[in-house]
Amino acid sequence: MTFKKVYSLGLIFLLGILLVVTFMNFNQNNFNNNYDLSEYYINQGVQDTKSINLVTAILFDYRGFDTLGEATVIFIAALIISLLTKRSTSSLVYNNFSPLVYQNISFIVPFLYIFGFYLIFYGHLSPGGGFAGGVVIATIFVLLTITFGVRRTREEDVLRAKSLLENLGMAGFVIIGLLGMVSGYNFLANGQAGFYLGEAGKLISAGTIPWLNLMTGIKVGASLSIIFNCLVREVE
């Protein structure tokens, strides 16, 4: 046991004690404000946004601006990773699996697409949403790359297309937000700006939320698959 180790263990121990003490202390006067904000969301959220999934309602309507921000974070991550990846020289990379795997993957891909888009489009009705759907779509590319390999010469174009999609998704998000301003309200306005909210529980409802979900889904799917491609390329 070196001094450093003892010191760091002691420090970690102290930190743990401090955390627990803090939590205990914070538990004492917990409900003096009664969380009126969350009460409001629970009671009024569905009327306000016509989105059954309250988390989506908060994510894309009440706090849509945060979502724009977090989408930007992924955007930047994909941008920097693709920027720093070296242009690879190898032309074809693939693994040898049994034919069963190839068949199964080919079979599964359309369903994955359907599942991904289902998650995106039903984001305001059921658990899911743009992020989850986007991740599912990204897994399609991951699966395909792992099983069938990738032809580098074609990949350049694919990457370029994906990056275009990503940018389009981000720009689309902002533009949908701007629609609220066009109709005389604030950025990212939804129900107040008079967009068709429809009836809670229907697919076409909740104004801009499904569209924002779609944009986010496209964006996340593209970004994550870019990140994956670049990481794979770096590892080789």
Added chain:
Amino acid sequence: MINPGIIYLIASIILYMSKEEWRKYFALITAVSTGIILFALPQGQYLQLPFLDFEMILLEVTAVNRFIGFIFVFFSIAAVIYGINLFSRKDYCLTYFYIGSSLAIIFVGDFFSFYICWELMTISSYFLIFNNQKPVTRETSYYYFVMHLVGAISLLWGILLHYSAVGTMALTTVKVGLPFFILAVAIKLAFIGFHTWLPKTYAETPFYISVILSAYTTKVGVYSFYKLLGSRQYLAYAGIVTAVIGVLLALSQTKVRKLLSYHIISQIGYMIVGLSVGTAIGKKGGLLHLANNILYKGLLFMIIGAVIYSTKGEEDLINLGSLFKKLPYTTVYVIIAAVSIAGIPFFNGHISKLLLKKGTNDPILVWGMYIAAIGTSLSFLKILYFGFFKSAEQEIETKQRPTKGMLVGMGLLAAACLIIGLRPQLLLQILGGVKKEVNYFSLHYLWVGLQPTLLAAILLKLAYQWVKPQPHKSHPFDLYKLLGRGFNYFGSKLSQWHNGNLQRYILWILTALVLLWGQALI
């Protein structure tokens, strides 16, 4: 109405941009016309400028600063003539900046602009000293700048304390934060103990630069001593210590410019004595001594510059000798300068030393001055004898003659020495004159003036072996270098802790977190 220093500051910019052939004429015209403007300036406060939340008084004319301003401008004319063909563009620009800031400092009327000019002076003199050819000078200029900045910061701190206690920025004798002001002034005027920058810098810059430097930096220090610290008896003792030790240090030097540099320190001691004893005559004596010192010390620096110029860099008394044959004009000037500084009657040094003596009553101070005067005479006899009259063991070659500009410049100063020596009232009337009770040329005073020199001559004869310039190694103890080394050691230890290990850095973060969090709990 404009602060004469600002004319110089503006001129320095124009000098930077002007053409080669016009530059020297412009420089001369500026200096002369500033002298005329200065002559026309009546006393009182003139130029005010609002800045931050107070008024900057850019021009405040009193008898004293007019007096010093005259000497400064006069010396700048002589120095420019002296170096008229030697200065490069950079030299002209920086010299004028330097002179301008020193002049401005004399005339400003509030602490803030005082500080700004003080710093401008430090900066410009740093770049003036900064000489890219010689690595030694680079180190010296570094030392110079750091030391002067310590002084300046100390001054700034003093000003801030003074300001927050008094509430006005007007330049007066300080009441709060005296130690900081003393430190600042002490570094500027090279008190013994804070003097280490002076011999280093003055002896190693090009000779025409050291001529300029010798006149201004320390004298501005003396002016600020007069302005800020007022008369305090204990400072007079510090002054006498400076005078005696300075002259002793000077005696042990063989390089002429080093000797002269230590002499500046010693002469500053006289001025401090005069300014701190608190009598009117003493004060006037101190100020007159300041003026005289600029004149004859500048002249001496010019002379040794001429020697360096004609022998291509020789200034060691061990090697010099029998220069009177080769440089006859220069020899005349050096005699004038030496007798002036030694206080021989009919030369200006006599007048100011006499006034100083009249002003002091304390026997310690009187005797101290007497010893310092003997030392002074001795060291200049040394220069005269070993440099100019004693035949050298190895004949020294003079490769080129001093230029006309040099001779004219030196001549101006020598003439000034003589005129002041004969008619001191000409200069003293600017200060308001001295009552007639001092008869400078009475037999008694003539004898008093001659005494030290005679004693010095006897000493030279008796202790010839000891006085004779001989090669010796000196290892001056330098506290400030030691301090710097300690600071460096501390820093390198800190630097070693940053060993690039991420986990160590995170440990620091957690330590900070736990410490802060823990203190919140307690």
Added chain:
Amino acid sequence: MVWLIIYPLLTAFILGIIKRIIADYLDFITLSIFSGYLLIVFKITSSIGSNGIEYFLGSWEKLLGIRLHLAADGVFMVWLIALLTYLILIYCSSYIQENKAKYYILIYVLTASLMGLVLTADFFNLYVWFEIASIVSYSLAAINQNRNNFEGVLKYIVVGSIGGMLVLLAIILSYKLTGTLDLAEIAIRSQNISDFQQATIKILLLVGFGSKIALVPLHAWLPDVYTNANVTFNALSSALILKTVLYSLIKVLHNLFGGAFFSSKLQIIVMMWGVITFLVAHLLAYQQQNIKRLLAYSSIAHLGYLIMVFSLGTEKGLIAANFHLLNHALMKSALFLLSGILSLRIKSYLIRDWQGLGYKFPYSTLLFTGVSLAIIGLPPFNGFVSKWLMVQAIIDAGYVNIAFTILIGTILSLVYYLRIIKVLYSRRKNWEEEFDNNYKESKRLTAVTTVLAGSCLVLGIIPGPMLELINKTISILGG
């Protein structure tokens, strides 16, 4: 007002779409778009009242959604961000050679995120912008054409993530206490919160943000990042990212519990922290052999000054701190950009390699010398004025001893900046052979640095109007 954020964001995304089409006119288009941004900034800031402008995203009022609030004191930061980014963008257009479009995208997103940090009045939204600013700065730091900077960025990102998590923990805890995320509402609801709870949240925020602005025990990543990063990133980071994060930290600390920060015992701790920060950083800077590392330590030191004076909380202190923030942003970006110019040819940032550069780049070296003197705090440059104001503010608040340390810091900083000046103006042997004399500085680079350095001198000689402006805009923080 939301245009301040979404205009650069939208520009970034659209640039991403059309970057191949407009590749030939990229510089022109990017710069003209940013000029449009300046117009927007002008339009928005000129219409601001004494209470600032509020903006409810998604038109959700009554604290349901996210609120943006441009207070009077934010105007100053907004302008600083917009103008400095513009200047650095011009510099980039000539300095950056590869992957320009993506670099521009990153700078646009950075602008948006910094604006978000200044504008947002929502605690969690602040965290989001904080993380965007972080990830953009990781990205910008990682991009360097000549050299890899992955080690520095790894340190940065690990420290940054830990800091971000501490901030997130603070946000969660404050939500747990108050049930709201709006900063103003938290201040209202935090009446009956115990001292320990307040202190916990503040300390988590201090350490979390502090690891981003590199206060001393949390600083070690910063020089490592700066060593190999692009100078434009260094300038952006030192002049804008660190400053904006500091500003938002002060904003949050002030707003969160209604200014209670400035009277607690935490205040004196933060002041001492600032003192330690700049003393240690100055000492370390002297040890450096690399210009960028040296400047990095100097940045740390100046953040120490800033947090010290900000934590005073008096009106004078805020004026001084804001003025110094402006000055340091100008000076440090000028120094970094100038060091970029000076090392264009020699491709080295080691101090000893710079010997004699003063004769090859006389103009840039002159500027470098001037700005160095400014940052030391010598008159007649702006650094002196702000130092004067800071010292005065601290003396007025009654901390005489602490004020004295600032002056010691001045001496320490002189020692190492003088080292560079000395080397720059020293002659070098056999220099002519390695270096052709005809090298000229690029006009665009020189113009940018001239503007920055010139403003240092101008603000030093006539600080009055700027101080007047700051005085008007600190009404909110001054409280």
Added chain:
Amino acid sequence: MLAVQIVIAILFILGIYTILNRKNVIKIIMGINIMEASLILFLIQLSYKDGGTAPILDKEYELIVDPLPQALALTAIVIGASTTAVMLFLAIKLYKEYGTLDISEIRRLRG
């Protein structure tokens, strides 16, 4: 409630322990993720109510958990994931440059 919170604290310090005492860069990244997970758990714990259902109101429910922390958790997850991606990428790059993933050897920059 406290039990979950103790778990959160343990996870948090476990993450820090990993960061401080494991040499491998990948493990350090995992440590950061563990810390993040603990914070997300804290968010979920915050929204939890005894007997509450998920905030998807397809029919009438008695008690519904707080949806806001869940939305915040989602945001935090996404941000964390992006940062992790960048970190992993850097780890790959560093392995190529230094030939090792040992953090105590990745320290060319110092002083």
